[in-house]
Amino acid sequence: MLADRPDAWLVERCRDGDEDAFAELVRRYRTPVFRLAVSILGQEFAPEAEDVAQDALLRVHQAIRSFRGEAAFGSWVYRIAFNHAVNVKARSRYRAPHVGDEVLASTPASARGPHDRFEDERRRRAVHACIGELPEVYQAALRLHYWLDTSVSEIALMLDAPENTVKSYLHRARRLLHVMLKERGFDAR
Amino acid sequence: MPDDDAMDRLLRMALAAEIPELSPGFDARVLRRVRPRRLTPRGQAVLALYALVAAAASVWLMRDLPVAFIAAAVTACAGVAAATSAYGRRLVIDG
Numbered sequence: 001m002l003a004d005r006p007d008a009w010l011v012e013r014c015r016d017g018d019e020d021a022f023a024e025l026v027r028r029y030r031t032p033v034f035r036l037a038v039s040i041l042g043q044e045f046a047p048e049a050e051d052v053a054q055d056a057l058l059r060v061h062q063a064i065r066s067f068r069g070e071a072a073f074g075s076w077v078y079r080i081a082f083n084h085a086v087n088v089k090a091r092s093r094y095r096a097p098h099v100g101d102e103v104l105a106s107t108p109a110s111a112r113g114p115h116d117r118f119e120d121e122r123r124r125r126a127v128h129a130c131i132g133e134l135p136e137v138y139q140a141a142l143r144l145h146y147w148l149d150t151s152v153s154e155i156a157l158m159l160d161a162p163e164n165t166v167k168s169y170l171h172r173a174r175r176l177l178h179v180m181l182k183e184r185g186f187d188a189r
Numbered sequence: 190m191p192d193d194d195a196m197d198r199l200l201r202m203a204l205a206a207e208i209p210e211l212s213p214g215f216d217a218r219v220l221r222r223v224r225p226r227r228l229t230p231r232g233q234a235v236l237a238l239y240a241l242v243a244a245a246a247s248v249w250l251m252r253d254l255p256v257a258f259i260a261a262a263v264t265a266c267a268g269v270a271a272a273t274s275a276y277g278r279r280l281v282i283d284g
Binding site: 019022023026027030031034038043046049050053054057058061120123124127128142143146147148149171174177178187 | 192193195196197199200201202203204205206208209211212215216218219220222223224
């Protein structure tokens with residue numbers, strides 16, 4: 001069973017042109033690679049993140065003979081995906097699409113009053129804008145943790161950093177956001 | 190820390206959204222792109238015929254030229270053909 005084999009064994013088979021081995025690697029890494037990509041591009045860009053994930057896996061296939069096994073295969077895959085996503089983002093200058101007031105007005109009513117809902121939405125938009133100004137690794141760590149519900153240990157694998165470093169990314173990102181939001185007239189409550 | 194906790198709650202609220210999933214055909218699309226593309230037998234026959242006709246036409250056109258010139262032309266053309274072929278393969282893989 002290919003599913004029971006370690007990455008290193010599958011990589012060796014891939015080098016010999018075994019398509020089934022590569023299919024198993026795709027099955028193992030498709031979701032984390034996609035999540036890493038979408039955490040870099042942003043919430044509105046899931047289709048683009050899928051393209052990035054596809055391209056990253058194709059690059060992995062293309063370069064698999066040059067993988068020397070000095071680092072874990074997963075780290076190598078995530079590094080390819082991270083670099084590709086950052087390049088695509090820089091090239092395309094992804095920005096959150098503008099949400100007009102008419103969309104805001106059509107937000108389904110909740111138990112809270114319209115003023116509260118309007119304030120929540122303003123704060124939410126401010127948070128997204130501030131996140132977009134953070135360094136890429138902070139953005140990715142925040143989206144992976146708070147949106148995609150990824151554990152710190154998984155984020156550490158994806159960003160190829162020790163767990164303590166990821167915790168520090170999250171802590172520093174929260175601190176920076178706090179300051180940035182304050183400058184825009186928002187508090188964190 | 191109270192600030193950290195408040196920011197934690199705010200981030201959970203602000204980033205709360207549906208978690209996207211890959212489309213169902215993702216694996217098939219990736220694997221189709223890595224599969225080596227082979228010409229059909231008919232395609233191979235057409236390509237072989239083209240190569241023969243091109244070689245014959247070249248020999249006929251260059252029949253009066255010095256041998257050194259023919260050798261240089263063949264070498265240069267072979268190099269250009271190899272580079273173009275490699276570039277084409279890369280385009281197919283990179284999409």
